[in-house]
Amino acid sequence: MKKIILLIFVxxxxxxxxxxxxxxxxxxxxxxxxxxSNQKMENPYSLKNMNRAYLNLLQxxxxxxxxxxxxxxxxxxxxxxxxxxxxxxxRILPKDSLHYEELLADTTMDFFDYPLDVDISEGEExxxxxxNANGMRWLYxxxxxxxxxxxxxxxxxxxxxYIPTDLAENxxxxxxxxxxxxxxxxxxDDILDxxxxxxxxxxxxxxxxxxxxxxxxxxxxxxxxxxxxxxYVPIELAKVRVRHFVRWRTGYxxxxxxxxxxxxxxxxxxxxxxxxxKWDIRDGHINQAxxxxxxxxxxxxxxxxxxxxxxxxxxxxxxxxxxxxxxDGLKRPYAPGFLKxxxxxxxxxxxxxxxxxxxxxxxxxxxxxxxxxxxxxxxxGSSYFTWGLFGTSxxxxxxxAHAVHVGRGNAILTSKMIAESWASAVAWYLVSKEYxxxxxxxKDKDLLNKQDWTPHVxxxxxxxxxxxxxxxxxxxxxxxxxxxxxxxxxxIGDLNNILMDVRNLxxxxxxxxxxxxxxxxxxxxxxLFLKYEEAVRGKL
Numbered sequence: 404m405k406k407i408i409l410l411i412f413v414x415x416x417x418x419x420x421x422x423x424x425x426x427x428x429x430x431x432x433x434x435x436x437x438x439x440s441n442q443k444m445e446n447p448y449s450l451k452n453m454n455r456a457y458l459n460l461l462q463x464x465x466x467x468x469x470x471x472x473x474x475x476x477x478x479x480x481x482x483x484x485x486x487x488x489x490x491x492x493x494r495i496l497p498k499d500s501l502h503y504e505e506l507l508a509d510t511t512m513d514f515f516d517y518p519l520d521v522d523i524s525e526g527e528e529x530x531x532x533x534x535n536a537n538g539m540r541w542l543y544x545x546x547x548x549x550x551x552x553x554x555x556x557x558x559x560x561x562x563x564x565y566i567p568t569d570l571a572e573n574x575x576x577x578x579x580x581x582x583x584x585x586x587x588x589x590x591x592d593d594i595l596d597x598x599x600x601x602x603x604x605x606x607x608x609x610x611x612x613x614x615x616x617x618x619x620x621x622x623x624x625x626x627x628x629x630x631x632x633x634x635y636v637p638i639e640l641a642k643v644r645v646r647h648f649v650r651w652r653t654g655y656x657x658x659x660x661x662x663x664x665x666x667x668x669x670x671x672x673x674x675x676x677x678x679x680x681k682w683d684i685r686d687g688h689i690n691q692a693x694x695x696x697x698x699x700x701x702x703x704x705x706x707x708x709x710x711x712x713x714x715x716x717x718x719x720x721x722x723x724x725x726x727x728x729x730x731d732g733l734k735r736p737y738a739p740g741f742l743k744x745x746x747x748x749x750x751x752x753x754x755x756x757x758x759x760x761x762x763x764x765x766x767x768x769x770x771x772x773x774x775x776x777x778x779x780x781x782x783x784g785s786s787y788f789t790w791g792l793f794g795t796s797x798x799x800x801x802x803x804a805h806a807v808h809v810g811r812g813n814a815i816l817t818s819k820m821i822a823e824s825w826a827s828a829v830a831w832y833l834v835s836k837e838y839x840x841x842x843x844x845x846k847d848k849d850l851l852n853k854q855d856w857t858p859h860v861x862x863x864x865x866x867x868x869x870x871x872x873x874x875x876x877x878x879x880x881x882x883x884x885x886x887x888x889x890x891x892x893x894x895i896g897d898l899n900n901i902l903m904d905v906r907n908l909x910x911x912x913x914x915x916x917x918x919x920x921x922x923x924x925x926x927x928x929x930x931l932f933l934k935y936e937e938a939v940r941g942k943l
Contacts, residue, residue: 445602446520447595448649450488450563456597457485457581460589486581488563490545492519492649495558497539500689506542506554507683507691508742514542516690519649523672527694527711528686538689545649564649567591592668599669607647607669618666621645623696623703625660625675627716630789632843635706637661638716639723640679645671655679670700677715681737682722682744684715688773692748714748717789718777721796722746724833725804731836732896733829736804741765744803746796747773752781758795760802762814775799787847790838794830794851801829809903818907820864820939825902827853828869832895854878857885858938868908868935869898872915886934889927892920908932908939 445452497503506514517529518541545564546555567581568591580588599607623643626635637660644653647669653676654662673696677684684692692715696703707716722744725736736744745764757778764772777796782788805825806814814822831851838845849855853867854876871886872893878885893915901914912932916925 443518444520444522445604446492446562446564446648447598447602447604447607448564448566449492450486450565452598452602453565453594454486455601456594457589459597459601460593461485461587464587464589486565488548488565489567490547490564490569490649491550492543492545492561492564493555493558494518494541494543494561495555496541498557499539503539503542503689509552509554510680512544512546512552513644513651513653514544516540516542519543519545519646523695525695525697527692528690529695540690566650569650618668619700620666621664621671621673621703623656623662623664623673623705625656625662625705625707625716627707627713627720628709628789629717629841630784631786631838631845632789632841635708636720636841638707638719640727641716641719642676642678644674644676646674647671670698672696672698673703673705675705675712677719679719679722679726680743681726682746684718684722685745685747685773686711687749688747711748711750714777714779714792717792718746718748718796720837721793721800721833724837725797725800730833730895732894733832733899734804734808736800736807738807741807744775744800745773746775746777746799748777750779753778757791758799760799760806762802762806762811765803765806774803787850790834790845790847790851793837794834797833798826798830801826804829805902813906816906818864820866820868820935821902821905821907821911823864824866824868825898827865827867828873828895828898831867831870832873852876854885858934858941863938863941866935866938868911868932871931872898887930890923890931892923893918908935 447453495506497506506512517523523529543561545566546552548563580590581594599605625638625641625643627638628634629636637656637658639656639658639660641656641660641662642653643656643662643664644651645664645667647667650667652665654664656662675694675696677692686692692711694705694707694712694715696705707713724730725733757780759776761772761774761776764774775796777792777799780788780792782791802822805817805822809817831853834851835845845851852870852874853865855878856863856865856867867886871888872890873895874888875891877888879887897918901911901918905911905914912928916928919925919928
């Protein structure tokens with residue numbers, strides 16, 4: 404095996420420059436399906452091709468070494484494996500959904516549900532045939548040769564790779580020199596460029612056959628269109644992946660929707676992967692939600708304005724708010740010992756509901772089942788669409804947070820009216836907070852704050868009881884059929900703490916009296932609860 408020397412150059416002093424390219428917009432309508440070529444491309448990182456390239460360069464340098472001791476004495480048969488494999492390119496077919504989830508839960512690996520040595524266009528999904536009767540797709544990745552991960556014991560070997568830079572620290576800032584003899588070294592990027600040339604990927608050669616020393620820094624800005632405010636909103640913490648064949652790196656967007664990734668020398672394929680360490684958005688039950696972007700050597704500016712991606716982006720916005728933003732004392736939808744949230748988006752309408760929380764899935768020790776399901780809405784294109792979808796996502800996450808923090812037994816014993824009214828209050832609070840942040844006054848607030856609720860509505864469980872304890876608006880001033888709400892001053896955080904000991908309306912009334920603000924009387928609370936108690940009695 405050849406000795407590897409890492410030479411760290413000081414940029415600017417030694418002419419090896421990292422290039423920050425001018426931003427070029429790539430705004431486009433969302434392509435719903437990626438087109439994947441059935442023709443396998445020659446992989447320039449394969450050990451076979453890298454050795455071919457290495458031999459070509461050694462022969463060339465041997466011919467040019469005038470006045471120096473050559474000392475190479477190439478023998479193509481003897482030296483056919485001049486370079487040793489650093490990685491294996493593999494694929495694995497999950498046996499079933501449980502095996503699939505175990506693979507994806509391993510944070511040491513990145514999987515792709517399409518081959519990495521084929522040409523692929525932009526789109527939200529890649530249509531590939533399932534690999535077995537269970538509908539599972541092949542998953543592709545690379546692993547170090549020293550890997551012995553038991554999850555991969557049934558993996559299928561595709562080919563050996565030579566990517567020594569992926570074994571080095573600060574790989575994007577190093578020039579890697581392969582020392583063949585005391586007097587001869589070959590730069591890794593020269594070998595890669597030669598491999599690209601002999602495998603027919605001349606379009607990746609930026610300045611002819613030989614490498615350009617100018618690194619460039621991939622970056623992206625990701626935004627999603629908000630029908631409510633009629634503007635694009637930056638997506639924070641979006642996972643953006645850049646890839647050149649079997650080399651890839653990942654970063655997360657900041658509050659401006661911007662991410663800067665490690666440097667490359669070649670054009671890269673951009674992808675948004677809709678997952679984070681606390682949640683994972685799926686396309687249906689199984690498949691990872693993502694968007695495959697363009698291959699280019701420039702900044703990627705993605706403005707999501709349709710397709711499934713507008714759902715993914717808005718659900719993701721809701722998750723960022725609930726999991727990481729200031730939510731005024733609300734309990735987060737996670738706790739130690741619980742798996743990350745699996746949220747399935749189904750590209751079809753549901754006549755019964757827009758979203759669903761499945762509490763039993765929260766308490767399982769496997770993330771085989773999605774805890775939350777979100778469906779396509781019938782109000783697409785309306786001003787209600789985005790905040791409605793955002794609110795539905797928050798509503799279901801509130802159910803999940805409640806299930807996590809009160810425990811299995813208590814959650815099962817909690818009445819539907821308490822559970823749904825609480826989730827409705829959290830949605831009201833966080834949707835309002837989000838649009839206040841965007842300096843926008845919602846025009847459909849009655850749909851959100853439920854101030855038109857009466858004891859006789861069909862879905863009486865979705866009541867504004869928790870909202871009434873917080874706000875300073877008395878809806879009975881408009882009509883006596885509404886609750887007489889003279890109570891205010893509770894905070895959303897106070898109520899979340901109270902909720903830990905509440906299973907039904909009677910419990911709630913007792914607890915709010917025990918924790919009432921100084922200016923609120925028991926008589927006011929009794930008066931407020933009259934309409935809600937009437938609703939419960941009417942359904943008994």
